[in-house]
Amino acid sequence: MRIDERAVRAGAAWTAVAATVPYLTLKTLWLTGHPVGTDDPAAMDRLWLVNLLTVGMDAIAVALALAFVRPWGRRAPAGLVAFPMWVATGLLGTILVALPPYLLSLLLLGPESGSGDPDDQGPGDWVFLLVYGGFAVQGVALLTAFALYARRRWAGLLRERIGDLPDSPTLSVQRVLACVAGLLAAGVAAARAYWALGGTAGLPQAMVEDRNRGMAVMDGVAAVMAVAAVAALLVLVFRVRPERRLLRPLLVVWTAAGSLFGWGGWQLVALGVSTTRVTELRMAVPGLLPLVEAAQVVAAVLVLAVGAVALTEWGARRRAAAVESHE
Structure with missing residues (x-):
């Protein structure tokens, strides 16, 4: 059927x-x-x-x-x-x-057991x-x-293979940006994995007291996403196994980089627009937590920039080929 x-x-x-x-x-x-x-x-x-x-x-x-x-x-x-x-x-x-x-x-x-504070009434x-x-x-x-x-x-793109991506003059720049993103993502992954495994250095005391299993899981997922995003991007820009379908690494880099950008950006925004609680957190940590979140966002933006350039060039080449075939 x-x-x-x-x-x-x-x-x-x-x-x-x-x-x-x-x-x-x-x-x-x-x-x-x-x-x-x-x-x-x-x-x-x-x-x-x-x-x-x-x-x-x-x-x-x-x-x-x-x-x-x-x-x-x-x-x-x-x-x-x-x-x-x-x-x-x-x-x-x-x-x-x-x-x-x-x-x-x-x-x-x-x-999980509660915080023990009777005045802490969450949802x-x-x-x-x-x-x-x-x-x-x-x-x-x-x-x-x-x-x-x-x-x-975008059916045409989803059918392509890694080797079909154009070897354009910007490829060397794409590779440099991908490596910079990789360094940032490695730092993010290390910090997030450390916090996921129970470490608290670099976290404000107020956040340490509120730590729960859900936060640890989210830190662990962020660490995995940081590694996955850059690994998939490096496969694409260095044309690793060019005969493989483009779809799988493209899906990985799309989802993982989106996770870094979405959650890193949201956490920065949420910290920035909250009031008393945020002030306490900012004073307790001299920039480490926001630094990790900012590194997530910057790494994701670099991945986005490389992807946008590569796909724009792919689209331009495809359109040019279509014009030539009609002449």
Whole structure:
């Protein structure tokens, strides 16, 4: 039986839209002064800008889902679709990777004990399930819709092999940028792996006291993503095994670099827009934690720059070949 690809893409896109509703509803309640799921209304007041930004991010996810099924989505400039989807892939893909080991840790080790501070009233367990359950569904659905959209819009690229990438005059620059990204990513991976394994040097005392299994898992995933992004990029720019399909390393570098950029950027922004808590963290750590996050973002931007140049040159060569074939 042949699967109707258009129907699958539409179903996935509308599922992604539906998966944003619980999260957007919760955030709207918090923004309008209804601290549902938490006993600390003051915390919601302090985090109003963070909540507003996350509402905007989910609204972008809705726009992307619609672009994958509406006719105007095929006509939209490639960068206008690819860049926000790159970030969304990084953010949602990281959650999809991190959730299984975290849930497994709960199954094997049991729930984590609280901080012991009776005044520390965070969101209830049902909020975690609603938010991250929604992100998981949204991630699977949005990534499925995008994969089918990309297969239709960029089919030529997805069929190429590594050796088909052009050996252009900029290739040496691409290789230099990739190596610089590799050095930054190595530092990020080392720091994140150290924190994931229980190290606390370089973390503010307030964050050390709040450390939990989920944070350790996210640090571990960030370390893996840093290594994967640069390893896949080096395979592409140095044309390792040129006969291999381009698709696999391209997917790895797309997802892993998006993770570095999305989570590194979000953590920097969240630190920057929060209030009292952020001030305490900044004073406790003379720049180490923000430095690691900034290195994530810079490494990801370098990967993005190399990828953008390479794919632009590939597209130009393909168009030139098409013109020659018609003459």
